[in-house]
Amino acid sequence: MYIPGKIKYAVVFLLAIAISDFSVAQETVFSLFKTNDAKADQYFRDGQYKKAIELYNKHPEKQGDDDICLQLARAYHYVNDPVQADVWFKEVIGREKTLPVADMYLYAETLSTLKLYDQAIEWYSLYLKKEPSDPRTIKKIWQLRNRKYLFEDSVHYTVKSLAINSLSGEFGAVPYQDGLIFISNRKRKSFIHSTDANGESFYKAYYSKRVTDTLHGPLTTRYDEPSQFCRELRAAFHEGPVTLYDGQNKMLYTATSSQKEKSKRVLQLYFAEQQDGKWRIMEPFPFNSTEYSIQDAAMSKDEKILYFSSDMKGGMGKRDLYRSTRVNNQWTKPVNLGEAINTSGDESLPFIDENNTLYFSSNGHAGLGGIDIFKAPVMANGFGEVTNIGYPVNTNFDDFGIYLEDDGTHGFFTSNRQNRNDDIYELDIDLQSYPLVVKGVLKYKEESWKDSTELKIFSHAQLYLIDNFKNASVSTTSSNDTGTFSLTVPYSSQYRIKVVDTRTGDEMFVGLELSKRKVTENIYEIVVVKNAFKGVVNPKTVK
Incomplete structure (x- = not known):
């Protein structure tokens, strides 16, 4: 494989021995460049773009060669490196003020990936003038002009x-x-x-x-x-x-x-x-x-x-x-x-x-x-x-x-x-609309082994809505004489509820799972087990 440093050293060494050998060395070097270019082209045709890029980049005059610049731009585009693709497309645009028709589209794609949407629209439009029957380009221009809808x-x-x-x-x-x-x-x-x-x-x-x-x-x-x-x-x-x-x-x-x-x-x-x-x-x-x-x-x-x-x-x-x-x-x-x-x-x-x-x-x-x-x-x-x-x-x-x-x-x-x-x-x-009001009834039972028929109203308890990601309270409310409560959920997240018995200071936590589908009303029955300080949420969602 061609290594630039070694070739350069070989040329200098030959010059030091005999000036007459320069033409032979020069021919050998440039023949090697041509061989590498041919290999790079074959790698490109085979879809081995990284290998093609490696060889194209070894050409000493690549910046001045439109063909190599375009091949580099295309290859970088295909390996998802839009920054380098942009660099090599610009090399050609700087000299020629334009690009081959197919490359106009590729460059517009590159600019879109770089979020340079106004420039992308310009190049899509230039391509569309050359290929007016291409329906995808018309749609892409419209979508970029109306990208706020996305x-x-x-x-x-x-x-x-x-x-x-x-x-x-x-x-x-x-x-x-x-x-x-x-x-x-x-x-x-x-x-x-x-x-x-x-x-x-x-x-x-x-x-x-x-x-x-x-x-x-x-x-x-x-x-x-x-x-x-x-x-x-x-x-x-x-x-x-x-x-x-x-x-x-x-x-x-x-x-x-x-x-x-x-x-x-x-x-x-x-x-x-x-x-x-x-x-x-x-x-x-x-x-x-x-x-x-x-x-x-x-x-x-x-x-x-x-x-x-x-x-x-x-x-x-x-x-x-x-x-x-x-x-x-x-x-x-x-x-x-x-x-x-x-x-x-x-x-x-x-x-x-x-x-x-x-x-x-x-x-x-x-x-x-x-x-x-x-x-x-x-x-x-x-x-x-x-x-x-x-x-x-x-x-x-x-x-x-x-x-x-x-x-x-x-x-x-x-x-x-x-x-x-x-x-x-x-x-x-999450298809819910926020803030979301959650309503329900707070109940308790003394022992975890007792069945649900022995549930009692849990009145005058304080409820704190805890954002699990922030580990912080984002909303609070209390249950009234009948145990009912209304709690505001400010935004989409993962939550739990801390229930505090205001008479004893005991704290209990219950998980809260909200429906992610659009519903007209969310009604929950929260049941806590006093002796175990554990809670169970039974959602009764009304659609």
């Missing part, structure tokens, strides 16, 4: 990075048993460490057991040290996202094919199920191919429709979403989801929620920059309107791969918003 519902969302994240990449979190399955290319403890073409570790499936703090709720859930998931399913190369169904007894997962086609391996889908407590591979998806990838599976709730992403020929973009229907226990030929969902960009990582809404990730639909998460209701004759789910799930960075639990108020997604690493984020969705 922030309207942000108060209802809370996101938090999980502690299982590493300095490598993590994505594809799915709840399983008492923890999470997720995908990561972190370095593994192994005597043999294999890497992909870019020198990165292969993606593997991991499992981390959840350690639940029941008092503080799901946003403070902790996880044990991750370990590799399911030895029986391990692939020689990449392992991809997992989707579970049939009560978590069956699985669809992505893995690199064992066969090569033109020196490349593709991704394929496989079915597995639990037998005698162990996962076993049952069969590959019948439409797997060695010519293109099929990956990122999602199963409908009735287990009759399989959604996935593929770069098979005949699509609308680089990767499109498809579906296959199970008829008489056989999967039908995949059908492209069409232009309502797919664009000339990338669509991937589908997910179907309890309400039969399709969520997916895309860099072709209009958003805040990079990859965003979108949703569209599944209709009898297609799909409803595609909408961006907005901030803070979507940002100017890459945000993708959402999973929502059945109630639709809690889930996970992935983003590279911190340090450009793909990390898993926990998502909590």
